[in-house]
Amino acid sequence: MARWVDPAPFEGVRPRVPWWMLVPGKLKVIAFVAALGWLVPVVLVRLALVVLRYPVAVLVPVAAAWCSSSYGLPPLVLGVLALAAALVIWFGLDRASFLRLVWFRLVTEWRRATVYAPRWRTTMRLAELAKESRGREYLPRLRRVRSEGWRDRVRVRMVPAQSSDAWELRRDGLAHSFNSRSCRVRVLKPRTIELDFVHSDPLARPVPVPALAQDADAVDLKRVVVGRTETGRPWRIRLQGNQILGVGVPGAGKGSLLWSLVWNLAPAVRGGLVRLYGIDPKGGMELGQCPDAFTRLVFDNGREAVELLEVLAAEVKERAARYRGVRRLWARSNDEPFTVLVVDELADLIAYQADKGLRERALRALQTVTSQGRAPGYAVVGLVQDPRKEVVAFRHLFGTRVALRLDEAVQVDMVLGDGARQRGAAAHEISEGTPGVAWVKTDGKGQPERARAFHVTDADLVELALYLTATDATVHDFPACPGDTTGGAAA
Numbered sequence: 001m002a003r004w005v006d007p008a009p010f011e012g013v014r015p016r017v018p019w020w021m022l023v024p025g026k027l028k029v030i031a032f033v034a035a036l037g038w039l040v041p042v043v044l045v046r047l048a049l050v051v052l053r054y055p056v057a058v059l060v061p062v063a064a065a066w067c068s069s070s071y072g073l074p075p076l077v078l079g080v081l082a083l084a085a086a087l088v089i090w091f092g093l094d095r096a097s098f099l100r101l102v103w104f105r106l107v108t109e110w111r112r113a114t115v116y117a118p119r120w121r122t123t124m125r126l127a128e129l130a131k132e133s134r135g136r137e138y139l140p141r142l143r144r145v146r147s148e149g150w151r152d153r154v155r156v157r158m159v160p161a162q163s164s165d166a167w168e169l170r171r172d173g174l175a176h177s178f179n180s181r182s183c184r185v186r187v188l189k190p191r192t193i194e195l196d197f198v199h200s201d202p203l204a205r206p207v208p209v210p211a212l213a214q215d216a217d218a219v220d221l222k223r224v225v226v227g228r229t230e231t232g233r234p235w236r237i238r239l240q241g242n243q244i245l246g247v248g249v250p251g252a253g254k255g256s257l258l259w260s261l262v263w264n265l266a267p268a269v270r271g272g273l274v275r276l277y278g279i280d281p282k283g284g285m286e287l288g289q290c291p292d293a294f295t296r297l298v299f300d301n302g303r304e305a306v307e308l309l310e311v312l313a314a315e316v317k318e319r320a321a322r323y324r325g326v327r328r329l330w331a332r333s334n335d336e337p338f339t340v341l342v343v344d345e346l347a348d349l350i351a352y353q354a355d356k357g358l359r360e361r362a363l364r365a366l367q368t369v370t371s372q373g374r375a376p377g378y379a380v381v382g383l384v385q386d387p388r389k390e391v392v393a394f395r396h397l398f399g400t401r402v403a404l405r406l407d408e409a410v411q412v413d414m415v416l417g418d419g420a421r422q423r424g425a426a427a428h429e430i431s432e433g434t435p436g437v438a439w440v441k442t443d444g445k446g447q448p449e450r451a452r453a454f455h456v457t458d459a460d461l462v463e464l465a466l467y468l469t470a471t472d473a474t475v476h477d478f479p480a481c482p483g484d485t486t487g488g489a490a491a
């Protein structure tokens with residue numbers, strides 16, 4: 001309690017001066033210039049980014065405003081009409097380039113502005129892909145967006161200490177958040193991934209077979225076209241120096257993969273450059289549809305099939321011994337044909353055969369052809385329904401593995417290799433309504449690819465048989481010895 005003798009407290013209000021008034025004038029000028037020097041580039045970069053991300057949405061209105069201010073409204077209207085007419089004509093003349101250069105560009109900007117940019121931050125937070133540390137938020141950065149009609153490719157820079165696994169685990173949630181049917185994750189480089197938001201299936205319609213080539217030289221054994229990939233490019237399979245394994249449930253379209261290969265090889269088969277051997281343990285239900293394509297066909301999984309395998313295994317060894325020290329690999333100029341062995345149901349031969357002796361002989365011979373046949377010009381195309389290890393213990397010897405529709409999610413990695421399913425290769429989700437659609441993984445190529453084999457109909461197989469048995473076939477003359485082009489015996 002204050003006593004009357006105490007001095008009265010000071011009641012005046014002390015003047016409050018803002019801190020920056022106390023900063024010396026010179027320092028203020030320096031700080032102002034520094035702030036300006038930082039702000040101007042930032043604003044310019046942001047503006048440039050906006051123009052880069054939305055070139056049409058920014059540049060068209062700017063050009064229109066400039067045109068109307070410089071020349072008035074009528075020239076602007078005329079210009080817009082002329083542009084619209086030019087675009088319509090472009091669309092009519094070359095639809096593909098119009099879609100690629102104009103339409104998808106517009107869709108890209110539209111979807112970035114209306115879907116990805118506005119929902120990005122919230123989705124990242126709710127999906128727990130944004131992180132917080134010491135009160136600071138780390139948000140994955142939305143980078144380039146590219147719309148291709150059936151999918152949007154969205155590049156993302158991940159936050160530090162994040163891996164693509166975190167994104168793969170949230171693929172479904174991301175797909176729903178951005179209104180797409182599915183989402184796939186691809187690693188592009190350290191810290192940068194690309195998300196594919198898929199809106200429709202470009203492989204929904206069957207792909208018809210192309211016209212049969214007339215010339216054996218048109219066949220490239222390193223790039224045999226068997227269908228179309230989902231990006232619209234031809235689906236090419238390397239046959240020379242490779243082995244191919246196709247896996248799929250009954251009705252998945254394994255037959256179309258096999259016949260697409262034969263279809264593309266037909267000119268070379270007719271010309272004697274390639275010879276086909278077939279084993280169809282299902283009694284010829286599949287390969288028996290066009291026996292003319294094959295040098296020899298066996299329709300069971302017993303002794304005859306095993307003997308054919310052993311003959312081929314012996315040929316592989318003999319050819320390899322002859323090549324040793326002379327040439328490293330089979331080449332077109334060699335005076336012997338490239339050999340393709342097609343086995344329609346591998347498991348019948350090497351797993352379900354009741355006779356243990358036959359089973360082991362088949363397994364040994366097949367392993368010899370697959371492991372040693374690459375250099376001397378032997379390829380195996382094996383088809384199987386069940387990809388388990390007990391069924392195909394030597395899956396790793398097949399350089400190209402094709403997963404058609406599969407029953408279970410776990411089978412995807414069995415066929416395509418570890419991590420393929422997480423990277424979006426959802427072979428178990430392929431619809432029953434799209435036989436021939438497959439995920440393909442080739443050793444040495446990063447990502448599995450989605451593709452559809454040609455639809456080879458019964459009528460096509462009749463045409464193929466007629467083509468192969470036509471009497472006016474041009475028979476390819478092998479040179480008498482490598483390098484000799486003067487001719488030799490036809491195969």
Ligand SMILES: Nc1ncnc2c1ncn2[C@@H]1O[C@H](COP(=O)(O)OP(=O)(O)OP(=O)(O)O)[C@@H](O)[C@H]1O
Pocket residue numbers: 206207248249250251252253254255256257286385434435436437452453454455456
């Ligand atoms: N690429 C394709 N495009 C369109 N339809 C296809 C394609 N491949 C197969 N089909 C159709 O799907 C059905 C089953 O195909 P296919 O017999 O090739 O399957 P599969 O996997 O070989 O079956 P299985 O193991 O029973 O022999 C057939 O009616 C065929 O016409």
